[in-house]
Amino acid sequence: MDFYETLGVKRDASADDIRKAYRKLARKHHPDLNPGDKAAEDRFKKVQEAYDVLSDAKKKQIYDQVGFYSENGMPGGGPRGAGGPNMGFGGFDFSDLFTRGAGAHPSGGQTKAGEGNFQDIFSQWFGRSHEPSGQTPQKGTDLEYGLNIDFWQAIRGTQVRLSISRQETCPVCNGTGARAGANTVCPECNGSGNVTQMAGAMRFSLTCPRCEGTGRLGNRCSNCHGDGRVSKTETVDVRIPPGAQQGSRLRVPGKGNAGTFGAPAGDLYITVRVDPHPFFRRDGDDIEITVPVRIDEAGLGTKIEVPTIDGRALLKIPQGTKNGQKFRLREKGVLNARTGKRGDQIVEVSIEAPVVQDERTKELLREYAGLHPEDPRSEIWNKV
Ligand SMILES: [Zn+2]
Numbered sequence: 001m002d003f004y005e006t007l008g009v010k011r012d013a014s015a016d017d018i019r020k021a022y023r024k025l026a027r028k029h030h031p032d033l034n035p036g037d038k039a040a041e042d043r044f045k046k047v048q049e050a051y052d053v054l055s056d057a058k059k060k061q062i063y064d065q066v067g068f069y070s071e072n073g074m075p076g077g078g079p080r081g082a083g084g085p086n087m088g089f090g091g092f093d094f095s096d097l098f099t100r101g102a103g104a105h106p107s108g109g110q111t112k113a114g115e116g117n118f119q120d121i122f123s124q125w126f127g128r129s130h131e132p133s134g135q136t137p138q139k140g141t142d143l144e145y146g147l148n149i150d151f152w153q154a155i156r157g158t159q160v161r162l163s164i165s166r167q168e169t170c171p172v173c174n175g176t177g178a179r180a181g182a183n184t185v186c187p188e189c190n191g192s193g194n195v196t197q198m199a200g201a202m203r204f205s206l207t208c209p210r211c212e213g214t215g216r217l218g219n220r221c222s223n224c225h226g227d228g229r230v231s232k233t234e235t236v237d238v239r240i241p242p243g244a245q246q247g248s249r250l251r252v253p254g255k256g257n258a259g260t261f262g263a264p265a266g267d268l269y270i271t272v273r274v275d276p277h278p279f280f281r282r283d284g285d286d287i288e289i290t291v292p293v294r295i296d297e298a299g300l301g302t303k304i305e306v307p308t309i310d311g312r313a314l315l316k317i318p319q320g321t322k323n324g325q326k327f328r329l330r331e332k333g334v335l336n337a338r339t340g341k342r343g344d345q346i347v348e349v350s351i352e353a354p355v356v357q358d359e360r361t362k363e364l365l366r367e368y369a370g371l372h373p374e375d376p377r378s379e380i381w382n383k384v
Pocket residue numbers: 170171172173174175176177178221222223224225226227228229
């Protein structure tokens with residue numbers, strides 16, 4: 001029997017494809033949905049057998065290499081060493097596969113006992129553990145952390161201490177998930193890892209629920225319950241380099257979740273969010289600021305003081321400066337730690353009309369109007 005053929009997948013099918021194909025076929029041929037149909041039962045068992053091997057990386061490897069897989073008599077004693085459980089089914093929630101009607105499966109895949117149907121058997125066997133705790137080493141997953149810093153911290157750089165909740169390699173079993181010492185033969189299956197279950201006229205060989213197929217008892221690490229990892233809150237010191245920008249992403253290698261069975265840990269990614277400043281705006285490494293300028297300053301020209309991230313700087317306002325005009329202060333922007341260069345500061349001028357209350361100012365403005373009777377909108381009229 002070719003397991004790939006049984007599941008109707010190609011030999012290079014991904015684990016996901018295999019799982020999908022299995023789900024589909026298992027649903028179709030499930031004996032509960034084909035009562036009394038011996039052929040369906042037989043197909044169901046074949047599908048189950050194929051998936052049992054192809055969903056387990058170690059078994060699959062052996063199958064791919066030697067062309068068959070047998071629980072007993074594999075060279076070197078087979079893959080069933082001490083260690084993690086060896087579930088016959090890959091990691092998904094059985095409740096979604098075998099849900100038939102309302103009430104049959106309350107949440108969590110648990111069923112009411114004593115109904116004597118298939119669901120009971122499956123939930124009984126598999127309801128407890130949905131995770132394929134897999135003995136295959138798998139790299140730990142990455143963690144994401146959003147960090148808020150203020151404008152000045154972003155510019156000058158900062159050091160922050162984060163409290164990260166991550167999965168860490170279990171210190172008791174060093175990530176193996178196994179407990180040293182205690183290692184007795186499982187009385188339920190006499191060490192075979194399989195039990196036979198009767199359901200009506202049908203017999204099933206299922207992974208032993210007591211030892212979860214290991215054939216041994218008491219060899220799970222009590223600290224991590226066989227997972228090899230435990231949750232831990234850890235403080236991580238992170239240095240945010242000067243010039244960090246909104247959305248900058250920093251990687252802290254190895255501070256993601258621990259891998260399983262000796263595989264490397266994932267990474268921690270910190271996404272920086274920079275709080276806005278009331279006056280300074282960031283545009284990459286440039287700083288932008290809008291400064292109010294009086295009508296006489298703009299008209300006559302002058303030198304004004306403007307704030308920069310280093311303190312005050314002098315800016316020349318030329319005669320006849322227009323509203324909205326921009327001036328560049330070179331290298332007064334943000335120092336970029338990566339390039340070692342500083343951006344510029346861009347100063348935008350906002351010309352403010354005077355608030356006139358006294359007679360003298362009014363007089364001066366009327367006099368000014370008399371000297372400049374031209375229509376400031378003449379250019380518009382020319383083009384409309
Ligand atoms: Zn452990």
